[in-house]
Amino acid sequence: MTADEHGLAARVRRTRESFELDVALSAAPGEVVALVGPNGAGKSTALRALAGLVPGGRGPDGWVHLDGRVLEGPGVHLPPERRRCGVVLQGLHLVGHLTAVENVAFGPRAGGTPAGRARRDALGWLDRLEVAAQARTRAASLSGGQAQRVALARALAARPRLLLLDEPFAALDAAARPRVRAVLRAALAEGGAPPVLLVTHDPADAADLADRTVHLADGRQAVGGAPARVGAVVLAGGTARRIGGGDKTALEVGGRPILHRLLADLAPTPTVVVADPPEPEVMGRHPHARWVRERPPGSGPAAALAAGSAALGDVDVLVALAGDQPFAGPAVPRLLRALAEHPGTDAAVGVDGGGRSQPLLAAYRAAALRPRLARVRPGAPLRAALDGLAVRPVPLDPAEALDVDEPADLALAEHLVRDPLA
Numbered sequence: 001m002t003a004d005e006h007g008l009a010a011r012v013r014r015t016r017e018s019f020e021l022d023v024a025l026s027a028a029p030g031e032v033v034a035l036v037g038p039n040g041a042g043k044s045t046a047l048r049a050l051a052g053l054v055p056g057g058r059g060p061d062g063w064v065h066l067d068g069r070v071l072e073g074p075g076v077h078l079p080p081e082r083r084r085c086g087v088v089l090q091g092l093h094l095v096g097h098l099t100a101v102e103n104v105a106f107g108p109r110a111g112g113t114p115a116g117r118a119r120r121d122a123l124g125w126l127d128r129l130e131v132a133a134q135a136r137t138r139a140a141s142l143s144g145g146q147a148q149r150v151a152l153a154r155a156l157a158a159r160p161r162l163l164l165l166d167e168p169f170a171a172l173d174a175a176a177r178p179r180v181r182a183v184l185r186a187a188l189a190e191g192g193a194p195p196v197l198l199v200t201h202d203p204a205d206a207a208d209l210a211d212r213t214v215h216l217a218d219g220r221q222a223v224g225g226a227p228a229r230v231g232a233v234v235l236a237g238g239t240a241r242r243i244g245g246g247d248k249t250a251l252e253v254g255g256r257p258i259l260h261r262l263l264a265d266l267a268p269t270p271t272v273v274v275a276d277p278p279e280p281e282v283m284g285r286h287p288h289a290r291w292v293r294e295r296p297p298g299s300g301p302a303a304a305l306a307a308g309s310a311a312l313g314d315v316d317v318l319v320a321l322a323g324d325q326p327f328a329g330p331a332v333p334r335l336l337r338a339l340a341e342h343p344g345t346d347a348a349v350g351v352d353g354g355g356r357s358q359p360l361l362a363a364y365r366a367a368a369l370r371p372r373l374a375r376v377r378p379g380a381p382l383r384a385a386l387d388g389l390a391v392r393p394v395p396l397d398p399a400e401a402l403d404v405d406e407p408a409d410l411a412l413a414e415h416l417v418r419d420p421l422a
Helices: 043-051 100-110 115-128 144-157 176-188 203-209 258-266 280-285 301-312 329-341 366-375 407-418
Strands: 008-016 019-027 032-036 063-066 069-073 085-088 162-166 196-199 212-217 220-223 230-235 271-274 289-292 317-322 347-351 357-365 391-395
Touching: 008 043, 019 032, 019 043, 019 196, 019 212, 019 220, 032 043, 032 203, 043 085, 043 162, 043 196, 085 144, 100 115, 100 144, 115 144, 144 162, 144 176, 176 203, 196 203, 230 258, 230 301, 258 271, 258 317, 258 329, 271 301, 280 289, 289 301, 301 317, 301 366, 317 329, 317 366, 329 347, 329 357, 329 391, 357 366
Parallel strands: 032 196, 032 212, 085 162, 162 196, 230 271, 230 317, 271 289, 347 391
Antiparallel strands: 008 019, 008 063, 063 069, 212 220, 317 357, 347 357
């Protein structure tokens, strides 16, 4: 997801005493991403940082983009009231002297909705969440379960661009939780729904609502139950053949350059592109990516991968891709999952329909790959760095394995954009 597209893309970084949070998060409109993990993993801190309640993106590498707007980054910090986030925190933070309906109507009224309409909408949300009878009850007099429903109604009524939910069902009894989850699920299915991040310790919440789950441990995204820092290296700078004498990664598929399509799929994973740097405007659309060159330029894919690996810095897992694969991005989660599920392997490597391994569509354990890359001389083939690795093959869909080497490949890619089921 690039900064000019809809949805959330962020890298949240926050250090407090001995704890460091460093996690990349993304969510498309209407997508529910569950954040799970042990207490103290950084889940609630991540949500508070996205809401602007605590610093989380003002370091040199931290940033928060929402619907193309920079909410936080170098020199930028939008206050919470300008972010248009619907937030349900564990403390709820209802205004105690206001009634339930006044609490729910507060956000829409602050956004310019006329008082009568805001009140009608608020009553509608309270009714859907089965607390209409408490509409005129002051928030300070509500029970825990009632207050939690009112807090959720308030977040939804504000028509947020991002919905941040921290244990939003924790105060509900076992019978009520499925009903309230059903209300939320129906609201998100109505169209125009925002991205949703859901912190929960209840597997039923995640199973019922989440499209995707991110596991946190010790402030990092976890792979296979252990904290793992994942980075990607895309080789796109003269190490592959060209079509018609031009850079084939710049050829358009579905109205977007191949490389831009791939980078959008990789966001917000920290990514190094081994190629000559593009125009600043292009770099600005991909804040998760940076560009470097191997030395000397054109010294082969092994040298390019080594340069990209060095530029990534301290990561546990390195995903390697070629820049001429327009549909490779969706394969990356499967590669990471295969690596996590087979801890004795050094790499999860894509395999195309012909049984051919794709070392530039693979996830590698950095500790296994980097010493080999350090020993490879410029001009050496990539296999010289990969010999001896314990590899787990991962079957690829035909589209994922497609690289654009010939004009016919480009025509096929355009066809797949128009008809994904072909």
